[in-house]
Structure formats: structure tokens, C-alpha cells
Amino acid sequence: MQPFRVHSGIVAPLDRANVDTDAIIPKQFLKSIKRSGFGPNLFDEWRYLDHGEPGMDHTKRPHNPQFVLNDPRYARASILLARRNFGCGSSREHAPWALADFGFRALIAPSYADIFHNNCYKNGLLPIVLPESQVDRLFADTYAFPGFQLTIDLERQVVATVDGALAFGFDVEPFRKHCLLNGLDDIGLTLQHADTIQEFEAKRLAEQPWLV
């Protein structure tokens, strides 16, 4: 996994609540057996005017000029600013895969759905939670200043404007922070406790043999 330490990038505003993972990556693209290549189909139904199917050449598809990510201002965005309960619905990890493949490294929203939030961390994508009032402020600034950028420092747990005039602290669980800062593979870490797992399992299956 790609480590996340300090990241500066352009902010794209997605101004609607309860964005679900079906919207982030529609079901027809879930038929892929790979982890990569989902970026062109991120927000497919909002982003294009035609109906997308796997295998289509996305460079030839008509873009929806009303959709925020099609605004040239946000073409190179790497931080997505969103509203509450972002990522609700289906557990599909294709959602963070698509966001990361598009080029996003971090998200900022007042809240996320639990499974999506968890899936982000497994893919080097940092889902930052800020209070509604601070998110409102960032939306206003993003709209007001073309090229609006933020710098995210995970070690210090701070989101700030590039000039440092505005800075917000954020919370992150220590274990998740450690994994993200170092790009650590969860499975490798867990297998360091293989003996403990084996011991637990043997005891459990002896006590409740119907679980085998």
C-alpha cells in the first residue's frame, strides 16, 4: 500500500449528502476481476451523458458539463470535499479503488458510512472527518478561489490551506494512522500473531465443536 504522509492538492467539491457507493461506481463495472482501472468510471452515471458499460472507450464518451469533476477547474483534483454519510450502501471496495484510480488521495466530509470508511484505509485513501461548519467553510473557499488547494499532514493530523491561514485538526485512530503513514499491509501484521490466533481457535473449536 502507498504510504500517506503529507499531501497537497486541488480540492473538488461534491455538494450532496448521502452519496452511495452505487453512484461512486455503478454495478456493471463490478464484473471486473481486477483491482485497477475503475477511475474512468468513477461517478459514471453523473459524469457521462450516455450509459456506460465495461469495455467502452471512455475518451469518446460525451461528458456531462454539469458534473463537478468535468469542470476543468477540478480536473487535477486529488482531495474530494463531500457532505455527510458519504459512501453509504453497498460494501463494494471498488468505490475506494475508483476514487484512488481517478487520483484522489484524501476525502473530507462530516461523516462516512462505516464499511466505506474502513475500505478507504485499506487503499491508502485518507477519509478525514471535519465538523459540518468547517466543511461548509471549505466548500465556500473551494467555490470562491479557483485552484483552491489544501495540505494534509497526517503525522500532525492537520488540514490547512497552502498559506497556512486556515488550519483544522482532525482525529484518526492510532493504529490506522500508523498503517497509513508506513504503508503497512494489515495481513502481514496480523500474521505476526498467528500463534495467538491458533491457540484461540483450538480452544474455541474444542469448546464449541459444532462450529468446525
Place this chain on the structure above:
Amino acid sequence: MARTLYDKLWDSHVVREEADGTALLYIDRHLVHEVTSPQAYEGLALAGRKPWRVSSVVATADHNTPTKDWHRGIEDPISRMQVETLDQNIRAHGAKAYFPFLHKHQGIVHVIGPEQGATLPGMTVVCGDSHTSTHGAFAALAFGIGTSEVEHVLATQCLIMKKAKSMLIRVDGRLPAGVTAKDLVLAIIGRIGTAGGTGHAIEFAGEAIRALSMEGRMTVCNMAIEAGARAGMVAADQRTIDYVKGRPFAPTGAMWDRAVAHWRTLVSDDGARYDTTHVFAAAAVRPQVTWGTSPEMVAAIDERVPDPDRERDATRREGIARALAYMGLTPNTPMTDIRIDKVFIGSCTNSRIEDLRQAAAVVRGRRVAGSVKLALVVPGSGLVKAQAEAEGLDRVFRDAGFEWREPGCSMCLAMNDDRLAPGERCASTSNRNFEGRQGAGGRTHLVSPAMAAAAAVAGHFVDVRRLY
């Protein structure tokens, strides 16, 4: 100290815990389907790892599989490749049980788990599918995971987790006649919202929950995720034990007695404390119909489509206006004036035998309205289908003009050919009314099986209680 059911399930599965509360949680049952597992098996192979305990895995193909013309196989080559990849992965690594495409016990993963006795009280049950919360109906700790976690469970039999907060949803009294588990859970989501349960594990309790069949409890727990909670659960009682008895993977003989003695402890202790409590009166619940693009956008059948101008919160107001534009609905329209094009009875929420019986009871002796283009019944599994046919329900549906299909996820998420065309409006017993969920541009109204059947007959939404 008095413990909740969630405390008991959590405590009994913690392998180890870090100082900050991050735990390694042991997983008893791992349900696997074709959409969210290929990348996990690939990751395992790339790292040179093997599954930790193959006997924990129960697998089936359900999302991509067609629901008709099974003799023609899977015609979409990408869908077929995904299903064949699951075949190969199970062949290579093994499983306790595999119900592949065309198997007579194949079906929706959340229907066949309980049906086979592969879901047992006291288990941790995971699956790369958010509706895994369904299995919590058996006093199990069951929740959906992403593909990285599918790989993590395959490789280590554990997940890295922090304990969620606990929520009690207590439903006092009895549901009125004609009001079902689906109406109840939609009403709950309507009140607490789609993020109401975020960060929580929900225990559903109270007289109305106790009175529900296991099928009804599964419907309620299934939609815990639509209230934002990864896990929903119901305490074990005699009904739980009776349902499990005699299932293929349920224990037998002396082992059964030992298991039952343990399962009877899977209840919240008197005086156990919850972080959050919501109380509902069952008697006040009416048949529900969603009008928007989120399950919380729901109204009772005798209400009207809301007016965004009456909403004071700006984000919510824009959300309502956007949803009504997508749904092609005018504010203040009576719910009973909404006409439908298609009907879908199926999904992991409502495709079990009791659901089909409830729908058939409404349909019997009636005809699907001429204005309805397609009315589908998709049983949850091969066994549900066989049971329904033994009871003659397939005839009831067919005689009324419904199509009687093969089992699978079908038009709940439209990964196969069953889908809505742009602008089509559907009465659906599934769980999500998101934009495009049942087909790009499709408009979904979530309802109970009885309400879907009533809408099929009337051509528009109608209070099913008037049809009995």
C-alpha cells in the same frame, strides 16, 4: 456486570486487543460470492498465502447469474468470467460447501446461509456484501466487509476491528394486521435516518420483534445497513432454535443439546446498557412506500410525496428536490396516485418462503394490471423455489401474469439482465432505492412483498389492507 448480546458476541471472539481498543476478532463463518472475492483470492496467491480455515467458507454465485433460460448458461461474457473465476478459486482452495450456478441449492448468499444451517447462533459471520447483517437475526454478529477484508479473513481467520457502539431499537406492542417486518424496518429507517446507526451495532428487541418469524427478523436485520449500522441482531429464543434444528449444517444428537444450551445464553442481560436507545410503537406502523432515492425517504401509504419547500435544512431541502426530480414525482401527490411500470418480488430482503406466501395471498384470484409491463418473482434460493412450487405458489403467480424465475440477486442490483429502463418505475421488495440501482435512470419504490403484489394488481400503490 450486565452485558448486551453484542457485548457477549464481541467478547467471545476477541483474540487479542491493543491498548487503543483495536482488536483481532475471530471469524467463524465466511460467506463468499463471485463479485467481491476474485481480487481477494488473487491477492492471496500474489502473496503466496493459503486460506487459514477452509471449513469456514460457504460460497455461491448469485449476483451475476441469470434468472431464466438456465440451459443457455451465462451469456454475458464478463459475468460468466466472474462466476467461473469463483468456480476456479473454490476448486483450488476448497470450501465447507459450494452452491455454484445451476446447483439445485444455489441462491442468494443471505438466503442459503440460514437455510443450510451454515449460519448458527453465536457465530461471527462475514461476507463481502453489506447485507450480511441479515444473519444477525440468529443472535450472530454478522456484518459486511470489503474485498481487502475478505482477503484478510481468508489469510488469517480474523479481522482488525474496533468495537462499535451499541444501539437498542425496541419495538413495543404488536404490528397491526397487514403490516409486515419490511414496513417496520422502513419506518425505523424513516425515523432514525440512513446514518442513524452509523458507528453502532443495532439490537432489535421488544414484543413486536419477538413476534416476528425468523424470516421477518432476517428482513429487519438485513436493512440495518440501510440505517447505517454494519450489524443488526436479535436475541436467540425458541423460534431461533426451532428454525435451525434439522438444517444440513446444524449440529445433531448430543452436540445439538450442548449447542442449544449455549445458544440460550445469547440474550442481553437484564439491566444491560446501550449507548443509544430508540423506542417504537408497533401499533402505529402503517404500510410503507419510499418516494425518494434513499431508504430514509419513505412515507406511509396514506401520506403524500413531501414538499421540499417545507424543509428548513438547506442540504435536506436540496436532497428532497433532487430526489423528486430523479423520481419524476410532484410534491404533495398522494402515494396511492403513483403508477408503476414494473414489479420485483425478490432480493436478500424479501425472497424467502414467507415473503412469497404473503405476496401470493394478495395475488390469488387476481390479475396483474394491464398497465404493468413486467411483474417478476425471483425466489431467494433453489430450496425456496421448490418449496413454493410444492405449495402451488408458482401457479398463483403465473395465473395472475407474473413471471416465475430462477433464484438470484436479480433486479435488486441489476447486474444480470433483469433491470429497469430509464424512467421506468418499479414497486420493489429490495433494499435500495438509490439512483440507477435497478438500472440506469430507473425509479425504485421500496415496499413489502404484500404491498408489491397489491401494486401489481392495482397498477399503482394501494393500501394492501383494503385488498384482504
